[in-house]
Amino acid sequence: MKTYKNVTEYIQKAEDEKQSILKEVRGIVLATAPDAIEEISYGMPAYTWREKPLFYFAAMKGHLGLYPTPGPILAHKKLLADFSTSKGCIRVSYKEKVPKVIIAKLLKERMREIKSDEKNTKAKKVKKTK
Numbered sequence: 001m002k003t004y005k006n007v008t009e010y011i012q013k014a015e016d017e018k019q020s021i022l023k024e025v026r027g028i029v030l031a032t033a034p035d036a037i038e039e040i041s042y043g044m045p046a047y048t049w050r051e052k053p054l055f056y057f058a059a060m061k062g063h064l065g066l067y068p069t070p071g072p073i074l075a076h077k078k079l080l081a082d083f084s085t086s087k088g089c090i091r092v093s094y095k096e097k098v099p100k101v102i103i104a105k106l107l108k109e110r111m112r113e114i115k116s117d118e119k120n121t122k123a124k125k126v127k128k129t130k
Contacts, residue, residue, distance in 0.1 A: 029103070066106070076109065
């Protein structure tokens with residue numbers, strides 16, 4: 001696996017024709033979750049929010065890989081019907097436009113999940129202390 005110092009380097013080292021696509025996805029993530037932490041994880045751009053995994057993406061040989069974790073993929077199954085998906089991945093052909101609205105919806109769903117998990121965790125802690 002190649003290693004990168006940061007997301008900027010990852011994008012710069014990508015093939016020329018993929019760089020604008022990667023920049024666009026990065027922009028969508030940062031616009032939707034401006035307080036997300038940007039890093040490299042598993043050799044690809046990764047974002048955490050409230051110390052939880054939020055979103056990953058990667059320039060694969062034949063497609064753009066989007067990794068929003070499984071929950072958002074299940075929640076938006078109908079919206080993703082035209083894409084090749086698996087439990088945690090959405091494959092977008094480079095021939096297609098970057099699905100900006102879909103990426104934003106996936107991010108918002110994941111953020112909703114994280115908030116919900118936090119509420120559930122707090123509720124469990126309150127019950128244990130009683």
